[in-house]
Amino acid sequence: xxxLLEKPVRSAAPDQRPPYWTMRRRDTLAGWxxxxxxxxxxxxxxxxxxxxxxxxxxHEWNVxxxxxxxxxxxxxxxxxxxxxxxxxxxxxxxxxVGLVVLNLSLALFLAVLLNxxxxxxxxxxxxFFSPVVVTLVAWTIVWGFLLQDNGGVNAFLDxxxxxxxxxxxxxxxxxxxxxxxxxxxxxxxxxxxxxAALQGVPxxxxxxxxxxxxxxxxxxxxxxVPLISPTILLTxxxxxxxxxxVFAQIAVLTQGGPGTSTTVLVxxxxxxxxxxxxxxxGATLSLLLFVIVLVLTVVQWxxxxxxxxxxx
Amino acid sequence: MKLRSLxxxxxxxxxxxxxxxGGDPDSGSGAASGPIDLRMTIWSANAKHLALFDQIxxxxxxxxxxxxxxxxxxxxxxxxxxxxxxxxxxxxxxxLAWIFESNAPDFVSSGALEPxxxxxxxxxxxxxxxxxxxxLYAYPFSTSPLGVFVNTDxxxxxxxxxPAQQIAAGTWTWEEAAKTxxxxxxxxxxxxxxxxxxxxxxxxxxxxxxxxxxxxxxxxGKSCQFDQPAMVDAMTFVHKLIFTDKGMPxxxxxxxxFAGESSMILTQISRAALLEKxxxxxxxxxxxxxxxxxxxxxxxxxxxxxxxxxxxxxxxxFLAYFSNAENSAKLAQFFPPPRKSQLNTATLAxxxxxxxxxxxxxxxxxGIENGTIKPSHTGYAEVQQTVRAALDPLWKxxxxxxxxxxxxxxxxxxxxxK
Numbered sequence: 003x004x005x006l007l008e009k010p011v012r013s014a015a016p017d018q019r020p021p022y023w024t025m026r027r028r029d030t031l032a033g034w035x036x037x038x039x040x041x042x043x044x045x046x047x048x049x050x051x052x053x054x055x056x057x058x059x060x061h062e063w064n065v066x067x068x069x070x071x072x073x074x075x076x077x078x079x080x081x082x083x084x085x086x087x088x089x090x091x092x093x094x095x096x097x098x099v100g101l102v103v104l105n106l107s108l109a110l111f112l113a114v115l116l117n118x119x120x121x122x123x124x125x126x127x128x129x130f131f132s133p134v135v136v137t138l139v140a141w142t143i144v145w146g147f148l149l150q151d152n153g154g155v156n157a158f159l160d161x162x163x164x165x166x167x168x169x170x171x172x173x174x175x176x177x178x179x180x181x182x183x184x185x186x187x188x189x190x191x192x193x194x195x196x197x198a199a200l201q202g203v204p205x206x207x208x209x210x211x212x213x214x215x216x217x218x219x220x221x222x223x224x225x226x227v228p229l230i231s232p233t234i235l236l237t238x239x240x241x242x243x244x245x246x247x248v249f250a251q252i253a254v255l256t257q258g259g260p261g262t263s264t265t266v267l268v269x270x271x272x273x274x275x276x277x278x279x280x281x282x283x284g285a286t287l288s289l290l291l292f293v294i295v296l297v298l299t300v301v302q303w304x305x306x307x308x309x310x311x312x313x314x
Numbered sequence: 315m316k317l318r319s320l321x322x323x324x325x326x327x328x329x330x331x332x333x334x335x336g337g338d339p340d341s342g343s344g345a346a347s348g349p350i351d352l353r354m355t356i357w358s359a360n361a362k363h364l365a366l367f368d369q370i371x372x373x374x375x376x377x378x379x380x381x382x383x384x385x386x387x388x389x390x391x392x393x394x395x396x397x398x399x400x401x402x403x404x405x406x407x408x409x410l411a412w413i414f415e416s417n418a419p420d421f422v423s424s425g426a427l428e429p430x431x432x433x434x435x436x437x438x439x440x441x442x443x444x445x446x447x448x449x450l451y452a453y454p455f456s457t458s459p460l461g462v463f464v465n466t467d468x469x470x471x472x473x474x475x476x477p478a479q480q481i482a483a484g485t486w487t488w489e490e491a492a493k494t495x496x497x498x499x500x501x502x503x504x505x506x507x508x509x510x511x512x513x514x515x516x517x518x519x520x521x522x523x524x525x526x527x528x529x530x531x532x533x534x535g536k537s538c539q540f541d542q543p544a545m546v547d548a549m550t551f552v553h554k555l556i557f558t559d560k561g562m563p564x565x566x567x568x569x570x571x572f573a574g575e576s577s578m579i580l581t582q583i584s585r586a587a588l589l590e591k592x593x594x595x596x597x598x599x600x601x602x603x604x605x606x607x608x609x610x611x612x613x614x615x616x617x618x619x620x621x622x623x624x625x626x627x628x629x630x631x632f633l634a635y636f637s638n639a640e641n642s643a644k645l646a647q648f649f650p651p652p653r654k655s656q657l658n659t660a661t662l663a664x665x666x667x668x669x670x671x672x673x674x675x676x677x678x679x680x681g682i683e684n685g686t687i688k689p690s691h692t693g694y695a696e697v698q699q700t701v702r703a704a705l706d707p708l709w710k711x712x713x714x715x716x717x718x719x720x721x722x723x724x725x726x727x728x729x730x731x732k
Contacts, residue, residue: 065403
């Protein structure tokens with residue numbers, strides 16, 4: 003009898019080790035795969051550029067010569083010594099304050115009007131919102147023609163015997179012009195946000211207030227404003243951040259002039275980096291802008307507890 | 315195993331790709347690296363200019379099979395320098411580029427350009443801007459004098475003698491030109507338009523103030539001369555022309571000469587092409603005499619080859635062909651040549667059928683021979699922008715010309731001294 007040597011048979015007993023791909027691990031992997039495209043986008047288009055800006059800010063880059071030298075804190079020292087920065091920050095502040103006040107006021111006013119149950123509100127809603135979807139540069143170029151000394155705005159004023167100013171050439175009116183062009187471009191967006199918020203205010207609150215004898219103004223102040231305050235906070239943050247980043251309007255309408263009266267921070271950093279080829283200093287200015295936006299946003303967010311009403 | 319094999323294959327492919335990217339197509343790899351594509355940035359999108367360039371490129375490729383595509387990439391005039399330097403900064407360096415005379419010092423002194431061969435036929439006055447240490451860094455392909463295009467219909471309707479008549483009578487001066495401009499503007503059309511000025515491109519006013527012997531800064535570029543008497547007189551003349559005589563459209567007013575909206579435009583002769591379908595009678599005359607007598611001003615563009623372009627050697631060879639005597643004669647129909655042998659009425663007349671021989675002789679030939687080049691300086695963009703901002707207060711009726719010009723000097727002296 004031949005003894006057959008057989009391969010050892012694996013034990014049929016169950017493996018004592020737990021399976022690697024547990025449900026929890028599968029879910030985690032699925033989660034990471036879901037967020038991976040967005041995460042890759044944030045890394046590639048937000049974190050890497052941010053890091054590069056910091057890197058550039060401690061270097062001087064001669065684009066034409068092709069040299070890239072480490073200069074340490076020189077660009078930050080230049081920032082502290084830059085005498086042009088004061089007027090630039092002043093122009094930036096003027097633009098932002100003017101735009102935020104006018105934009106939010108007008109947007110809320112229009113939203114309240116369009117919230118009335120009247121005929122034709124859809125048409126007006128479309129009219130006010132349509133500039134939002136128009137190309138920014140095209141919009142600005144058209145306004146550039148309208149605001150010329152012999153342009154449409156002055157021709158209109160002439161009908162009433164008013165001799166209009168040279169809107170984009172006078173220090174006093176250039177900033178106002180740029181603000182108004184931006185105001186009409188984007189007021190529709192805030193208007194729609196306010197309109198949505200207004201339509202969410204329960205009608206019974208107004209009825210109760212009326213029964214209590216509250217006037218229209220009191221109802222607006224005591225009922226409407228608190229209930230739409232989260233939207234006011236949102237629009238305020240968006241408008242302030244947007245106003246600090248205004249560029250195309252300045253580049254097309256005034257190129258920072260007359261003098262430097264409309265040279266806002268973004269336009270100034272564009273000039274330094276791309277026109278004067280001071281890329282390192284331009285990067286430093288963009289970090290200054292980043293810090294300003296960050297501080298303003300954090301301050302507003304912290305102050306929300308004082309005036310933003312959240313229903314329990 | 316499959317995963318490992320795939321990873322290894324991917325890594326190998328990536329390494330091969332990287333190795334391939336690192337190869338220099340000019341370094342003799344020849345057919346393995348494929349044809350050489352060249353790219354030149356330009357600021358003209360004129361279809362006729364592009365057709366001529368494409369024709370020259372096609373002729374070149376016939377004898378150069380190693381060349382693939384030669385692309386002429388138009389970039390808008392207003393943002394040309396900014397876009398070009400941004401391309402360079404981003405690593406997308408063109409092989410060749412047109413360069414403004416105002417930016418010549420930046421490009422030449424930075425070492426961005428390859429030195430090119432200097433042809434003995436080139437007029438010395440045309441190469442000065444593009445030389446450093448005896449080497450030529452760009453070919454001055456267009457040397458274009460500024461002249462005055464005149465809408466003779468409007469001048470006649472305003473009851474003024476035509477500039478041609480004034481030249482014949484020896485009275486073609488800035489004072490008389492101002493009277494003509496004012497007379498036309500009084501009739502509702504624009505008087506004198508300074509091309510590309512628009513109250514921002516102040517350096518185009520050089521074509522006026524040079525008649526007073528004024529210049530924006532000293533020859534060594536170290537000190538401002540805006541506050542010097544000659545410049546104050548010249549700018550006082552310009553200010554008076556705009557706000558007192560009303561012979562020049564004011565700030566924010568647009569009058570298109572080529573559409574028949576103004577009587578005169580001070581610009582370069584390459585704009586003559588825009589008059590091909592003009593519905594009015596026109597003439598081209600030299601700049602009026604200034605207090606310093608007759609003068610002319612020349613605008614210039616050079617073509618340079620970038621050291622950091624992918625195919626610098628091939629680009630240099632193409633530039634040599636693009637600018638040789640034969641092609642220079644063809645280009646002369648749009649761009650006045652810098653060559654002595656071609657700077658004559660006969661050559662220019664062949665290429666410029668719209669212009670009369672007398673116009674070519676008085677404006678182009680004499681203009682290039684005797685003209686001064688428009689201003690330039692290292693760091694020109696910053697100087698240009700600073701002067702623009704400091705000059706803005708001048709463009710008001712009640713401006714104190716001398717005070718404004720002194721203010722310009724206080725702003726730019728620190729930049730000039732760098």
